[in-house]
Amino acid sequence: MTVFRPLAYALLSAPLWLAACSNDNKSAGNANLEVRLMDAPGDFRSVVLDVRQIEVHTLDEGNPDGWQTLPFQAQAINVMEYVNGRSALLVDTDFAAGDLKEIRLMLGPDSYVIGRDGQRYDLKTPSGQTSGVKLKLDKATLRNRETYQLLLDFDVAKSIVERGNWNSNNDKKERYLLKPVVRVVAQDIKGSLRGTVVPAASLPQVLAIRSSITVPDTFSTTADASGAFQLYALPSGTYRVELYPTTSTPTGQPTYKNKTVSGVAVLNDQSTNLGQISLN
Structure with missing residues (x-):
């Protein structure tokens, strides 16, 4: 299982002057x-x-x-x-x-x-x-x-x-x-990325990391109560999307797991839909 990595660590793991900030709360x-x-x-x-x-x-x-x-x-x-x-x-x-x-x-x-x-x-x-x-x-x-x-x-x-x-x-x-x-x-810059996670109760943090450049940019958001998430104003490129559940798994249910989706293409003026992503 991938080790949980909170947002602060993801952003600080690259030189600060090259790391892009989250774009979802302007x-x-x-x-x-x-x-x-x-x-x-x-x-x-x-x-x-x-x-x-x-x-x-x-x-x-x-x-x-x-x-x-x-x-x-x-x-x-x-x-x-x-x-x-x-x-x-x-x-x-x-x-x-x-x-x-x-x-x-x-x-x-x-x-x-x-x-x-x-x-x-x-x-x-x-x-x-x-x-x-x-x-x-x-x-x-x-x-x-x-x-x-x-x-x-x-x-x-x-x-x-x-x-x-x-x-x-x-x-x-x-x-x-x-x-x-x-x-x-x-x-x-008008690329966007969206998807839905199940179970929605996992409320994962979502990191979109542009891996096609020397020092990756990191953009972040959190899935809502319905499991939906979307990131706007993404530069075009190839991304790695990482999802980290922020809630504990209820007793008797399958354990929530971290998830990574690699090779995600984002194009300007287009919305890339990752569809449904299971965290079980």
């Missing part, structure tokens, strides 16, 4: 905003960005009052780890419904690359350290109780430029400039 009047980072491969072993802050702009371009800081823990991110469909979840938060005009990454001075030669080269950032890397958004509208995702596609090959006058006798710190080329993919 505040009234708010949407859910995700910011993710992925990479187009480049000819380096590592490309580490010193990301200090992430902001979005909600007013017309040029209005200095429109910038809002998102909840984000400053960190060094090796973007080379997020290729071939993998992505890093940087922000997952409630945000007031409305239009987003721009997103801005504030970079610190400690970005660097590890070349194919195994050497570390510091990245000089002409503008990112002061005004930040600004990216315009086209038709990014957040709606109440819906999830909106901003995917930042970082192009390593175009973003890291070797200085024209550099040679092997120069200081390694002066070899490369960072001139970020980032494509923004903005999308509503």
Whole structure:
């Protein structure tokens, strides 16, 4: 039998800054905003960005009052780890419904690359350290109780430029400039997952764990008194669904058991129905 694993453990078992939060209890009047980072491969072993802050702009371009800081823990991110469909979840938060005009990454001075030669080269950032890397958004509208995702596609090959006058006798710190080329993919996330458990009296906790990415996202809910459950605003991908009964089995009845359903496909704009799931 699978050992019972409560929600707190499931969420804390992955790095906090990459773990998605439950999406089933969004505040009234708010949407859910995700910011993710992925990479187009480049000819380096590592490309580490010193990301200090992430902001979005909600007013017309040029209005200095429109910038809002998102909840984000400053960190060094090796973007080379997020290729071939993998992505890093940087922000997952409630945000007031409305239009987003721009997103801005504030970079610190400690970005660097590890070349194919195994050497570390510091990245000089002409503008990112002061005004930040600004990216315009086209038709990014957040709606109440819906999830909106901003995917930042970082192009390593175009973003890291070797200085024209550099040679092997120069200081390694002066070899490369960072001139970020980032494509923004903005999308509503409207996949959903539903099913029914029996016996309904088991009142299980339901975890939907997106296993098709490097660090799995975890979404949660609880089946109601009729045994029905549903999770909304799920990103498309392959999920593992885990169910854990929260009540004791009545005397004389078959024991409630934990259940895992693997390989569950969730598609955008579609509802995946798992049907009836027995916990006996």
